[in-house]
Amino acid sequence: MKILVCISQVPDTTTKIAFTDNDTRFNEDKVQYIVNPYDEWYALVRALELKETLGGNVTIITAGNASVEAIIRKALAIGADDAVRIDMDAADAWSVAKSIADYAADKGFDLILAGKETIDYNGSEVPGMIAALLNQPYIALGSKLDVNGNTASVEVEVDGEVEIISTALPCVVSAAKGMAEQRIPNMRGIMAARTKAITVVSSAEQALVKVHKFSLPKPKSEVKLIDADQMDTLVQLLHTEAKVI
Amino acid sequence: MSVIIFAETAKGSIKKASLEAISYGAQIAAQLQTTATAVVGGAISTEEAARAGEYGVSKVLLATNLPGHFDPMLVEQLVLKAVDASSAKIVVFSHDYAGRSVAPRIAARLKAGLVSGAVALPDTSAGFVVRKNVFSGKALAEYQINTEVKVITLLPNSVPAQKNGAAAAVESFDAALAGVQSSLKIEKKVREHKGGVLLTEAELVVSAGRGMKDPSNWNIIEELADTMGAATACSRPVSDIGWRPHHEHVGQTGIAIRPNLYIAVGISGAIQHLAGVNGSKVIVVINKDPEAPFFKAADYGVVGDAMEVVPRLTEAFRKFKAANS
Numbered sequence: 001m002k003i004l005v006c007i008s009q010v011p012d013t014t015t016k017i018a019f020t021d022n023d024t025r026f027n028e029d030k031v032q033y034i035v036n037p038y039d040e041w042y043a044l045v046r047a048l049e050l051k052e053t054l055g056g057n058v059t060i061i062t063a064g065n066a067s068v069e070a071i072i073r074k075a076l077a078i079g080a081d082d083a084v085r086i087d088m089d090a091a092d093a094w095s096v097a098k099s100i101a102d103y104a105a106d107k108g109f110d111l112i113l114a115g116k117e118t119i120d121y122n123g124s125e126v127p128g129m130i131a132a133l134l135n136q137p138y139i140a141l142g143s144k145l146d147v148n149g150n151t152a153s154v155e156v157e158v159d160g161e162v163e164i165i166s167t168a169l170p171c172v173v174s175a176a177k178g179m180a181e182q183r184i185p186n187m188r189g190i191m192a193a194r195t196k197a198i199t200v201v202s203s204a205e206q207a208l209v210k211v212h213k214f215s216l217p218k219p220k221s222e223v224k225l226i227d228a229d230q231m232d233t234l235v236q237l238l239h240t241e242a243k244v245i
Numbered sequence: 246m247s248v249i250i251f252a253e254t255a256k257g258s259i260k261k262a263s264l265e266a267i268s269y270g271a272q273i274a275a276q277l278q279t280t281a282t283a284v285v286g287g288a289i290s291t292e293e294a295a296r297a298g299e300y301g302v303s304k305v306l307l308a309t310n311l312p313g314h315f316d317p318m319l320v321e322q323l324v325l326k327a328v329d330a331s332s333a334k335i336v337v338f339s340h341d342y343a344g345r346s347v348a349p350r351i352a353a354r355l356k357a358g359l360v361s362g363a364v365a366l367p368d369t370s371a372g373f374v375v376r377k378n379v380f381s382g383k384a385l386a387e388y389q390i391n392t393e394v395k396v397i398t399l400l401p402n403s404v405p406a407q408k409n410g411a412a413a414a415v416e417s418f419d420a421a422l423a424g425v426q427s428s429l430k431i432e433k434k435v436r437e438h439k440g441g442v443l444l445t446e447a448e449l450v451v452s453a454g455r456g457m458k459d460p461s462n463w464n465i466i467e468e469l470a471d472t473m474g475a476a477t478a479c480s481r482p483v484s485d486i487g488w489r490p491h492h493e494h495v496g497q498t499g500i501a502i503r504p505n506l507y508i509a510v511g512i513s514g515a516i517q518h519l520a521g522v523n524g525s526k527v528i529v530v531i532n533k534d535p536e537a538p539f540f541k542a543a544d545y546g547v548v549g550d551a552m553e554v555v556p557r558l559t560e561a562f563r564k565f566k567a568a569n570s
Contacts, residue, residue: 011380013497013516013517013520014516014517015380017380017383017384019384037497037498038498041498092358093349093359094352094353094356094358094359097349097353098353116345119380119381119497119520120379120380121379121386122361122362122377122378122379122380122381123359123361123362124340124345124349124361124362125348125349125352125359125361126349127349128345128346128347128348128349128350128353129349129350129352129353130353131350132321132349132350132351132353132354133353137318137428137429138317138346138349138350139317139346139429140317140342140345140346141342141345141346143491143492155434156342157492158315158342159255159342159443159445159446160443160444160445161433161434162433162434163314163431163432163433163434164431164432164433164434165429165430165431165432166429166430167428167429167430168428171428176500177491177494177498177499177500178491178492207391208356208357208358208359208390208391208392209358209359209360209388209389209390209391209392210388210389210391211386211387211388211389212374212387212388212389213386213387214379214384214385214386214387215384215385215386215387216383216384216385217382217383217384217385217523220541220542220543220544221544223530223540223541223543223544223545223546224544224545224546225545225546225547225548226545226546226547227547228547228548228549228550228553228554228557229557231547231554231557231558231560231561232561232564232565234529234545234547234558234561235558235561235562235564235565236565237545238506238527238529238545239565239569242506242526242527242544242545244448244449244505244506244526244527245449245473245506245565
């Protein structure tokens with residue numbers, strides 16, 4: 001079982017978001033980067049669990065310059081066997097997905113996993129694009145994943161119902177909460193990660209879309225405090241002032 | 246230059262999120278002085294499909310040979326054929342399960358620029374610029390799409406559907422999928438939890454966290470939600486310790502929701518939780534700790550013990566409903 005897990009570097013979940021260069025660029029000053037939680041907690045950990053029961057190999061892949069090596073080492077410490085870094089400016093989903101698909105095309109991966117979205121650009125785009133480019137089935141938002149022989153079966157929450165979707169390998173699956181539980185790397189994993197191989201490949205793929213301006217949402221007005229025994233007042237305000245009921 | 250919108254059906258009608266996408270696509274078409282066509286798949290009558298016209302499209306292509314349930318691989322083929330048949334340059338989906346499953350595939354097949362989760366109509370005065378939420382709602386970004394064909398998914402509950410037309414002409418659209426075998430086998434599984442309002446579509450949501458102290462105290466949360474006709478949600482800690490099911494977890498690593506009213510009970514308001522609910526129109530926070538950070542993000546706040554405040558609020562909603570029905 002050869003599994004490829006796509007991971008992305010994102011700002012830590014507590015980062016205060018700010019912009020620079022006339023609001024055209026994310027301000028990276030003092031930003032702590034982490035592995036995108038959906039990629040790490042759910043996709044990578046499920047890949048490792050599958051390898052532990054079925055045998056095989058888990059490779060992680062990410063796009064970016066040398067600065068993304070810290071999150072690659074983190075993923076290797078959690079247990080991935082080896083890593084690929086596509087040396088490029090990860091400017092949009094297309095250029096990343098095309099570069100990953102080009103790399104994966106002749107490597108014979110049985111399964112490609114990624115988180116359902118990144119917590120920075122919230123696209124939900126890369127895994128579906130990779131699947132189309134490789135002519136493979138794509139199952140989005142999986143909250144459970146099992147592999148039996150040549151078949152992957154995935155549970156997906158759709159409109160409050162659960163669907164069980166199965167398909168023949170190879171395929172691409174995106175991971176949502178429920179697929180696995182977060183793993184904290186131990187000292188042995190961290191030591192082992194130092195010597196695991198990181199293959200660097202290049203890509204000249206160009207972006208199709210580009211952010212030309214960022215902005216911050218309008219700040220909320222001051223909270224209106226209602227006395228704890230005045231719940232009729234609160235309901236009236238929700239009706240007449242907020243107009244939501 | 247025309248616009249194609251994919252619309253999904255549920256219980257014989259077009260879904261609410263799809264109606265928003267139809268209206269959005271029709272408004273883009275009007276902006277560009279072209280026509281908009283809705284592609285409708287699933288079990289739906291011609292009359293119901295024609296109602297897409299009320300939201301601004303001039304034509305409806307009704308797929309005649311799709312299975313009753315949504316199958317992303319077949320819908321991909323259907324939409325590609327519709328795009329080809331009408332030389333569409335803009336393809337619109339809702340940013341729901343269907344849109345997230347199919348839009349990236351369509352974009353990759355057509356090498357079209359994709360913006361997913363749009364929250365406003367595009368600015369077409371200079372190029373084609375679409376606004377969307379980024380950093381989990383903590384910021385907005387304007388994306389320039391540089392390709393001739395463009396794909397957009399519209400964030401549900403962000404651009405309201407506008408009714409401004411009459412029923413549209415419906416053409417049955419044989420996308421010649423009969424011979425195409427889906428690579429997916431899809432079965433429904435019975436859900437263990439009781440029915441109620443669907444969290445992702447709910448306009449009113451009551452959510453609770455660790456401040457409830459014990460899972461047995463959730464009866465007052467459910468009673469409030471039932472009285473309001475609201476869906477229930479929870480914070481990450483209580484879903485992680487198994488007090489509530491995972492599918493109720495809203496926040497950075499669970500699901501993101503955008504209801505009109507979000508009532509948070511006993512949730513401190515960590516930044517990761519806010520990332521899942523900051524699209525809510527109005528936020529009410531009930532917490533006994535006046536220093537809870539959630540009050541800074543709230544419109545209305547109540548400082549008090551949930552076990553006392555929530556039953557009072559339920560009673561107030563009951564009285565309000567009785568007086569307004």
